[in-house]
Amino acid sequence: xxxxxxxxxxxxxxxxxxxxxxxxxxxxxxxxxxxxxxxxxxxxxxxxxxxxxxxxxxxxxxxxxxxxxxxxxxxxxxxxxxxxxxxxxxxxxxxxxxxxxxxxxxxxxxxxxxxxxxxxxxxxxxxxxxxxxxxxxxxxxxxxxxxxxxxxxxxxxxxxxxxxxxxxxxxxxxxxxxxxxxxxxxxxxxxxxxxxxxxxxxxxxxxxxxxxxxxxxxxxxxxxxxxxxxxxxxxxxxxxxxxxxxxxxxxxxx
Amino acid sequence: xxxxxxxxxxxxxxxxxxxxxxxxxxxxxxxxxxxxxxxxxxxxxxxxxxxxxxxxxxxxxxxxxxxxxxxxxxxxxxxxxxxxxxxxxxxxxxxxxxxxxxxxxxxxxxxxxxxxxxxxxxxxxxxxxxxxxxxxxxxxxxxxxxxxxxxxxxxxxxxxxxxxxxxxxxxxxxxxxxxxxxxxxxxxxxxxxxxxxxxxxxxxxxxxxxxxxxxxxxxxxxxxxxxxxxxxxxxxxxxxxxxxxxxxxxxxxxx
Numbered sequence: 001x002x003x004x005x006x007x008x009x010x011x012x013x014x015x016x017x018x019x020x021x022x023x024x025x026x027x028x029x030x031x032x033x034x035x036x037x038x039x040x041x042x043x044x045x046x047x048x049x050x051x052x053x054x055x056x057x058x059x060x061x062x063x064x065x066x067x068x069x070x071x072x073x074x075x076x077x078x079x080x081x082x083x084x085x086x087x088x089x090x091x092x093x094x095x096x097x098x099x100x101x102x103x104x105x106x107x108x109x110x111x112x113x114x115x116x117x118x119x120x121x122x123x124x125x126x127x128x129x130x131x132x133x134x135x136x137x138x139x140x141x142x143x144x145x146x147x148x149x150x151x152x153x154x155x156x157x158x159x160x161x162x163x164x165x166x167x168x169x170x171x172x173x174x175x176x177x178x179x180x181x182x183x184x185x186x187x188x189x190x191x192x193x194x195x196x197x198x199x200x201x202x203x204x205x206x207x208x209x210x211x212x213x214x215x216x217x218x219x220x221x222x223x224x225x226x227x228x229x230x231x232x233x234x235x236x237x238x239x240x241x242x243x244x245x246x247x248x249x250x251x252x253x254x
Numbered sequence: 255x256x257x258x259x260x261x262x263x264x265x266x267x268x269x270x271x272x273x274x275x276x277x278x279x280x281x282x283x284x285x286x287x288x289x290x291x292x293x294x295x296x297x298x299x300x301x302x303x304x305x306x307x308x309x310x311x312x313x314x315x316x317x318x319x320x321x322x323x324x325x326x327x328x329x330x331x332x333x334x335x336x337x338x339x340x341x342x343x344x345x346x347x348x349x350x351x352x353x354x355x356x357x358x359x360x361x362x363x364x365x366x367x368x369x370x371x372x373x374x375x376x377x378x379x380x381x382x383x384x385x386x387x388x389x390x391x392x393x394x395x396x397x398x399x400x401x402x403x404x405x406x407x408x409x410x411x412x413x414x415x416x417x418x419x420x421x422x423x424x425x426x427x428x429x430x431x432x433x434x435x436x437x438x439x440x441x442x443x444x445x446x447x448x449x450x451x452x453x454x455x456x457x458x459x460x461x462x463x464x465x466x467x468x469x470x471x472x473x474x475x476x477x478x479x480x481x482x483x484x485x486x487x488x489x490x491x492x493x494x495x496x497x498x499x500x501x502x503x504x505x506x507x508x509x
Contacts, residue, residue, distance in 0.1 A: 056408055074412050086409035090427050090506045100413035103423070133505045151413065 005029030006067060006187050007053060007155060013061030013212075014048055021212035022048045026062070028215060032154075034203040035181065035188040039195070039245065041252045045213030046191045047083075047159055053189060054080050054157050066155065076104075079148035081158040085140040087132040093119065094128040096143050100151040111150075118146040121180060138169035145177075158190045162197065174201060175229045182225070195249065199223075199241040200232060207245065210252055217248055292474040300474035301482060309463065310482060317459030317483075320376055321448045324383025325441055328391045332440070333433055336395025340429070341421065350396070357389035361447070365454050374456040379448065382455070386447035387440035394436025398429030431502035438494045445487040 007030040014023040022045035030036045038046040051057040053064050055074040064071040066078065074080075079100065087096045094115050095102070101111035119125060122142040132140055141161050148156050162170040174197060181188060192198050198205045199221060209216040221241035223232055232238055276294045283293025292300075304310040335353075338345040365382055372378040402425045410420045452461020463479035 051408075054412055056412060074414055076414060078412075080409070080412040082405055082409060084405050086403075086405040088406065088424070088427070090502075103410065103413050103415040103419055131505050133507075147413075 004032050006032040007189065008065040009049070009053065009062070010065065011062035012049070012052060012059045012064060014045065014052065014057070015060045023052075023059070024212040024214050026213065026215055028206060028218075030155075030187060030189055031204065032187055033185045035190060035201055036204040036206060037190045037192055037198040037202040038206050038208060039192055039198040039249075040208035040213065040216075041210050041249065042193060044208040044210040044252075046193075046208055049208075049213065050157050050159050050189060050191050054078055056080075076151070077153050078155045078157060079151050079153035081141070081144045081148050081156065081161045083160040083163055085132070085137075085144045087140060087143055089132055092129045092131055093124060093135075093143055096132065097146040097150055100147055104151070114150050115146070118150045119143075121149065122146045123176065136169070138165045138173060141165060141173065145180075149180075154185070155187045155189065158188060160191050160193065163193070170197075171229075177201070178225070178229075195242055195245045199238055199245065200229075205241070205245065207248055219244060290471075290473050292477055296474040297477040297481060300472075301478035304463070304475060304478055310479070313459045313463050313479070314486070315459075317448055317452060317461070320379035320451070321383055321444050323376075324380045324447070325387060325437075325444050327380070327384055328387045328440055328444075329437055332388045332391035333395045333437070336392040336433070336436070337399055337426075337429075339392070339396045340399025341425070346396075353389050353392045353396075356385070357393055361385045362450050362454075365450060369455050378455050379451040379458075382451035383444045383447040386450075387444040390443055391436045391440035394439065395429065395433045398432030398436070399425055401432070402428045431498070431507055434498050434501065438491060438498060441494065442487070442491055445483070445490075449483060 007028075009026050009028040009030075012023055012026045013021070015021045026049060038049060040046050048057060052059050053066070053071065055064075055071050055078070066075065069075075088099065091099070094112060097118055098106075098111040098115035101114060106114075116128065119128060122145055124139060124142050124146065127135065127139065132143065135143070141164075144161065145158075148158075162173055165173065178201065190198075190201060203220065205219040205221065206215060207217040207219065208214065219241060221237050223235055223237045223241070227235065279294040279297075281293075283291055283296070286293075301310070335345075335349060339349055339353075340346075361382075364385065365378075368378050368381050368385075372381060406424050406428065407420060410424050415423065449461060452459055453465065457465040460479055460483050464476055467473070467476035467479065
């Protein structure tokens, strides 16, 4: 386990009511300022693990520590990006992005200013007064990301954020995400079932085995981050990582 | 190149449908189908006379009072119960079975019972409206609250919302459109309730106009009263439906 882990998962297990065991004895460290992905076939408990880290689900065994404190509930140092966006349909983009701050009681003007800045950062300037149902899937998820960035949490938890977005939007979004994170000291924990996405984005890839989810392997691809997206996709380390992941995941495909 | 304005044609079709309807009515009345079935023209004249002599206006003043009181009562307590049932398992456990039974029961059957207990005054008529309107209002409010998207609630918790914020900022706005639709459907039931009450309990208002003119064989006036209450109910409900679409446009609604 790395020494500078900002999030530590200790012997976490989760058995749902009804007896389904989603996770068993998971031990993990997530390094500060890095992007880690949780990768595995469906049913491996990756979303459950992410929601346990978020404090949205209670583990039935073990504990999660964030910045040296035990997780009991959601906290201000963690922000969540949802798979289905979870935007308020009756609120425009500006209010949706500012919603985390609104819940914290930040005065209107300050939270709107902060929201406008984040909207510009994710490339949605001009859409402040649009409503979610008027936006494409990719744009909705940009709103979801901007909302998470607006609360200025150190840790951003992303639950398959690009799964309901088409492939070209997905690639563009991945590139923008790397750009966006390059200058910020954010720790990102990212759930995905896409091998290429994990290899392209991650400093650390956690492979989970299914039913119950256990850590099967941790891979740290040594891809140089300074390069452009097309070069990364041709990089030997990137291709090796994709291959290595596939060799492991292949076993879980029936 | 000129083409017909697309907005004009549905209006034309609507007008044609009205002309056809009243035309068939006129023909059926002149044929005649029955001595008690007046043609449209006579009914329309009777409607104008009753409007002019004030009897129609007076009748509506009387009829609409218990309706307004009943719907207001349901609007406050019914919506309150529905929201309570949606938010609290305990309230749900106590009250949901009652409203499910009320919704399925033919409520007109208990109107004689209401008369037996509360007499023939305003109370009974208000109760008739409440019994018919309350179930749909309560159940809509309840379902609106219960169907809140679970990921919106999780989002609220993830961003440190309190339970109060969850209710005020997520659950209630999410349910507002469905609650409003429930009030509209409740009013539709309320119109049925008040007419039944005025026909079964004591003839007052529109119910009186219908019963009286029927008993003295002034059928055009009886039909004018019947037609007028149908038109008033239809227009009111249509107006509310438009208001609903203006207040809760589809692009702002939850899925």
